[in-house]
Amino acid sequence: QVQLVESGGGLVQAGASLRLSCAASGRTSSSVATGWFRQAPGKEREFVASISWRGISTYYADSVKGRFTISKDNAKNTVYLQMNSLKPEDTAVYYCTARYGSGNYPAVNDYAYWGQGTQVTVSS
Numbered sequence: 001q002v003q004l005v006e007s008g009g010g011l012v013q014a015g016a017s018l019r020l021s022c023a024a025s026g027r028t029s030s031s032v033a034t035g036w037f038r039q040a041p042g043k044e045r046e047f048v049a050s051i052s053w054r055g056i057s058t059y060y061a062d063s064v065k066g067r068f069t070i071s072k073d074n075a076k077n078t079v080y081l082q083m084n085s086l087k088p089e090d091t092a093v094y095y096c097t098a099r100y101g102s103g104n105y106p107a108v109n110d111y112a113y114w115g116q117g118t119q120v121t122v123s124s
Contacts, residue, residue, distance in 0.1 A: 002026045002113040004096045009118030014088055016122070020081040022096030022115060033101045034079045035111060036070060038092035038120075045095070049081060050104045059104040064090075086122045093117040 008020040024032065035050035049060045049070040058070050069082040079096060097111040105111065 002028060002032060002098045004098060004113055004115035006094065006096045006115045006118040009094060009120045011121045011123065012086055014086060014122055014124050016086050017082070017084045018086065018120060020083070020094055020096075020118060020120075022079040022081075024077040024079070024098060028077050030100055031102045032098050033103060033105055034070075034072065034096065034098045035105060036079075036081045036094060036096060037108065038090075038094045039117075040092040043092075045108055047106045047108070048094070050106060051079065052104055053102045057104055059106060061106075083120070086120075088122045088124045090120060091122050092120060094120050 003025045005023045031053035033053050036048040037045050038048050039045040047061050051058050051070045051072055055072045067085045072079045095117045096115040098113045099111045
C-alpha cells in the first residue's frame with residue numbers, strides 16, 4: 001500500500017503561484033504512477049495532471065496546460081505540482097493520488113490510493 005500526504009495549499013491572489021507537494025510512504029519500491037486531481041464545491045473530482053513512474057512522461061488537463069507543471073523526486077518519494085498564473089477557477093481541494101503502474105492515468109477510477117487533500121483558494 002501507499003500512503004500520501006499533501007501540503008502547500010493556501011490562499012493567494014489571481015496571477016500568483018503555489019507549489020503543492022505530495023510525500024509518499026509505504027510500498028514505494030515498485031513502480032508507482034502519481035497524479036493530481038481537484039474538486040471544487042458542488043463539482044465532480046477532475047483530473048489535473050499525472051506523471052509516470054520514472055518521471056519521463058507527463059499528462060495535463062487542457063485547463064491547466066502551460067500553467068501547471070508536475071514533477072517528482074524519486075529519491076525523496078515526493079511529487080510536486082507547480083501552479084503558476086493561478087485563476088479563481090483553480091480554487092478547489094487538490095488531491096494527490098497514486099497507483100502501481102508505469103504509465104499515465106487520467107481517470108479517477110485508475111487510482112487506488114488518495115491523500116487527504118489540500119485547499120487552494122484563488123481570490124480575484
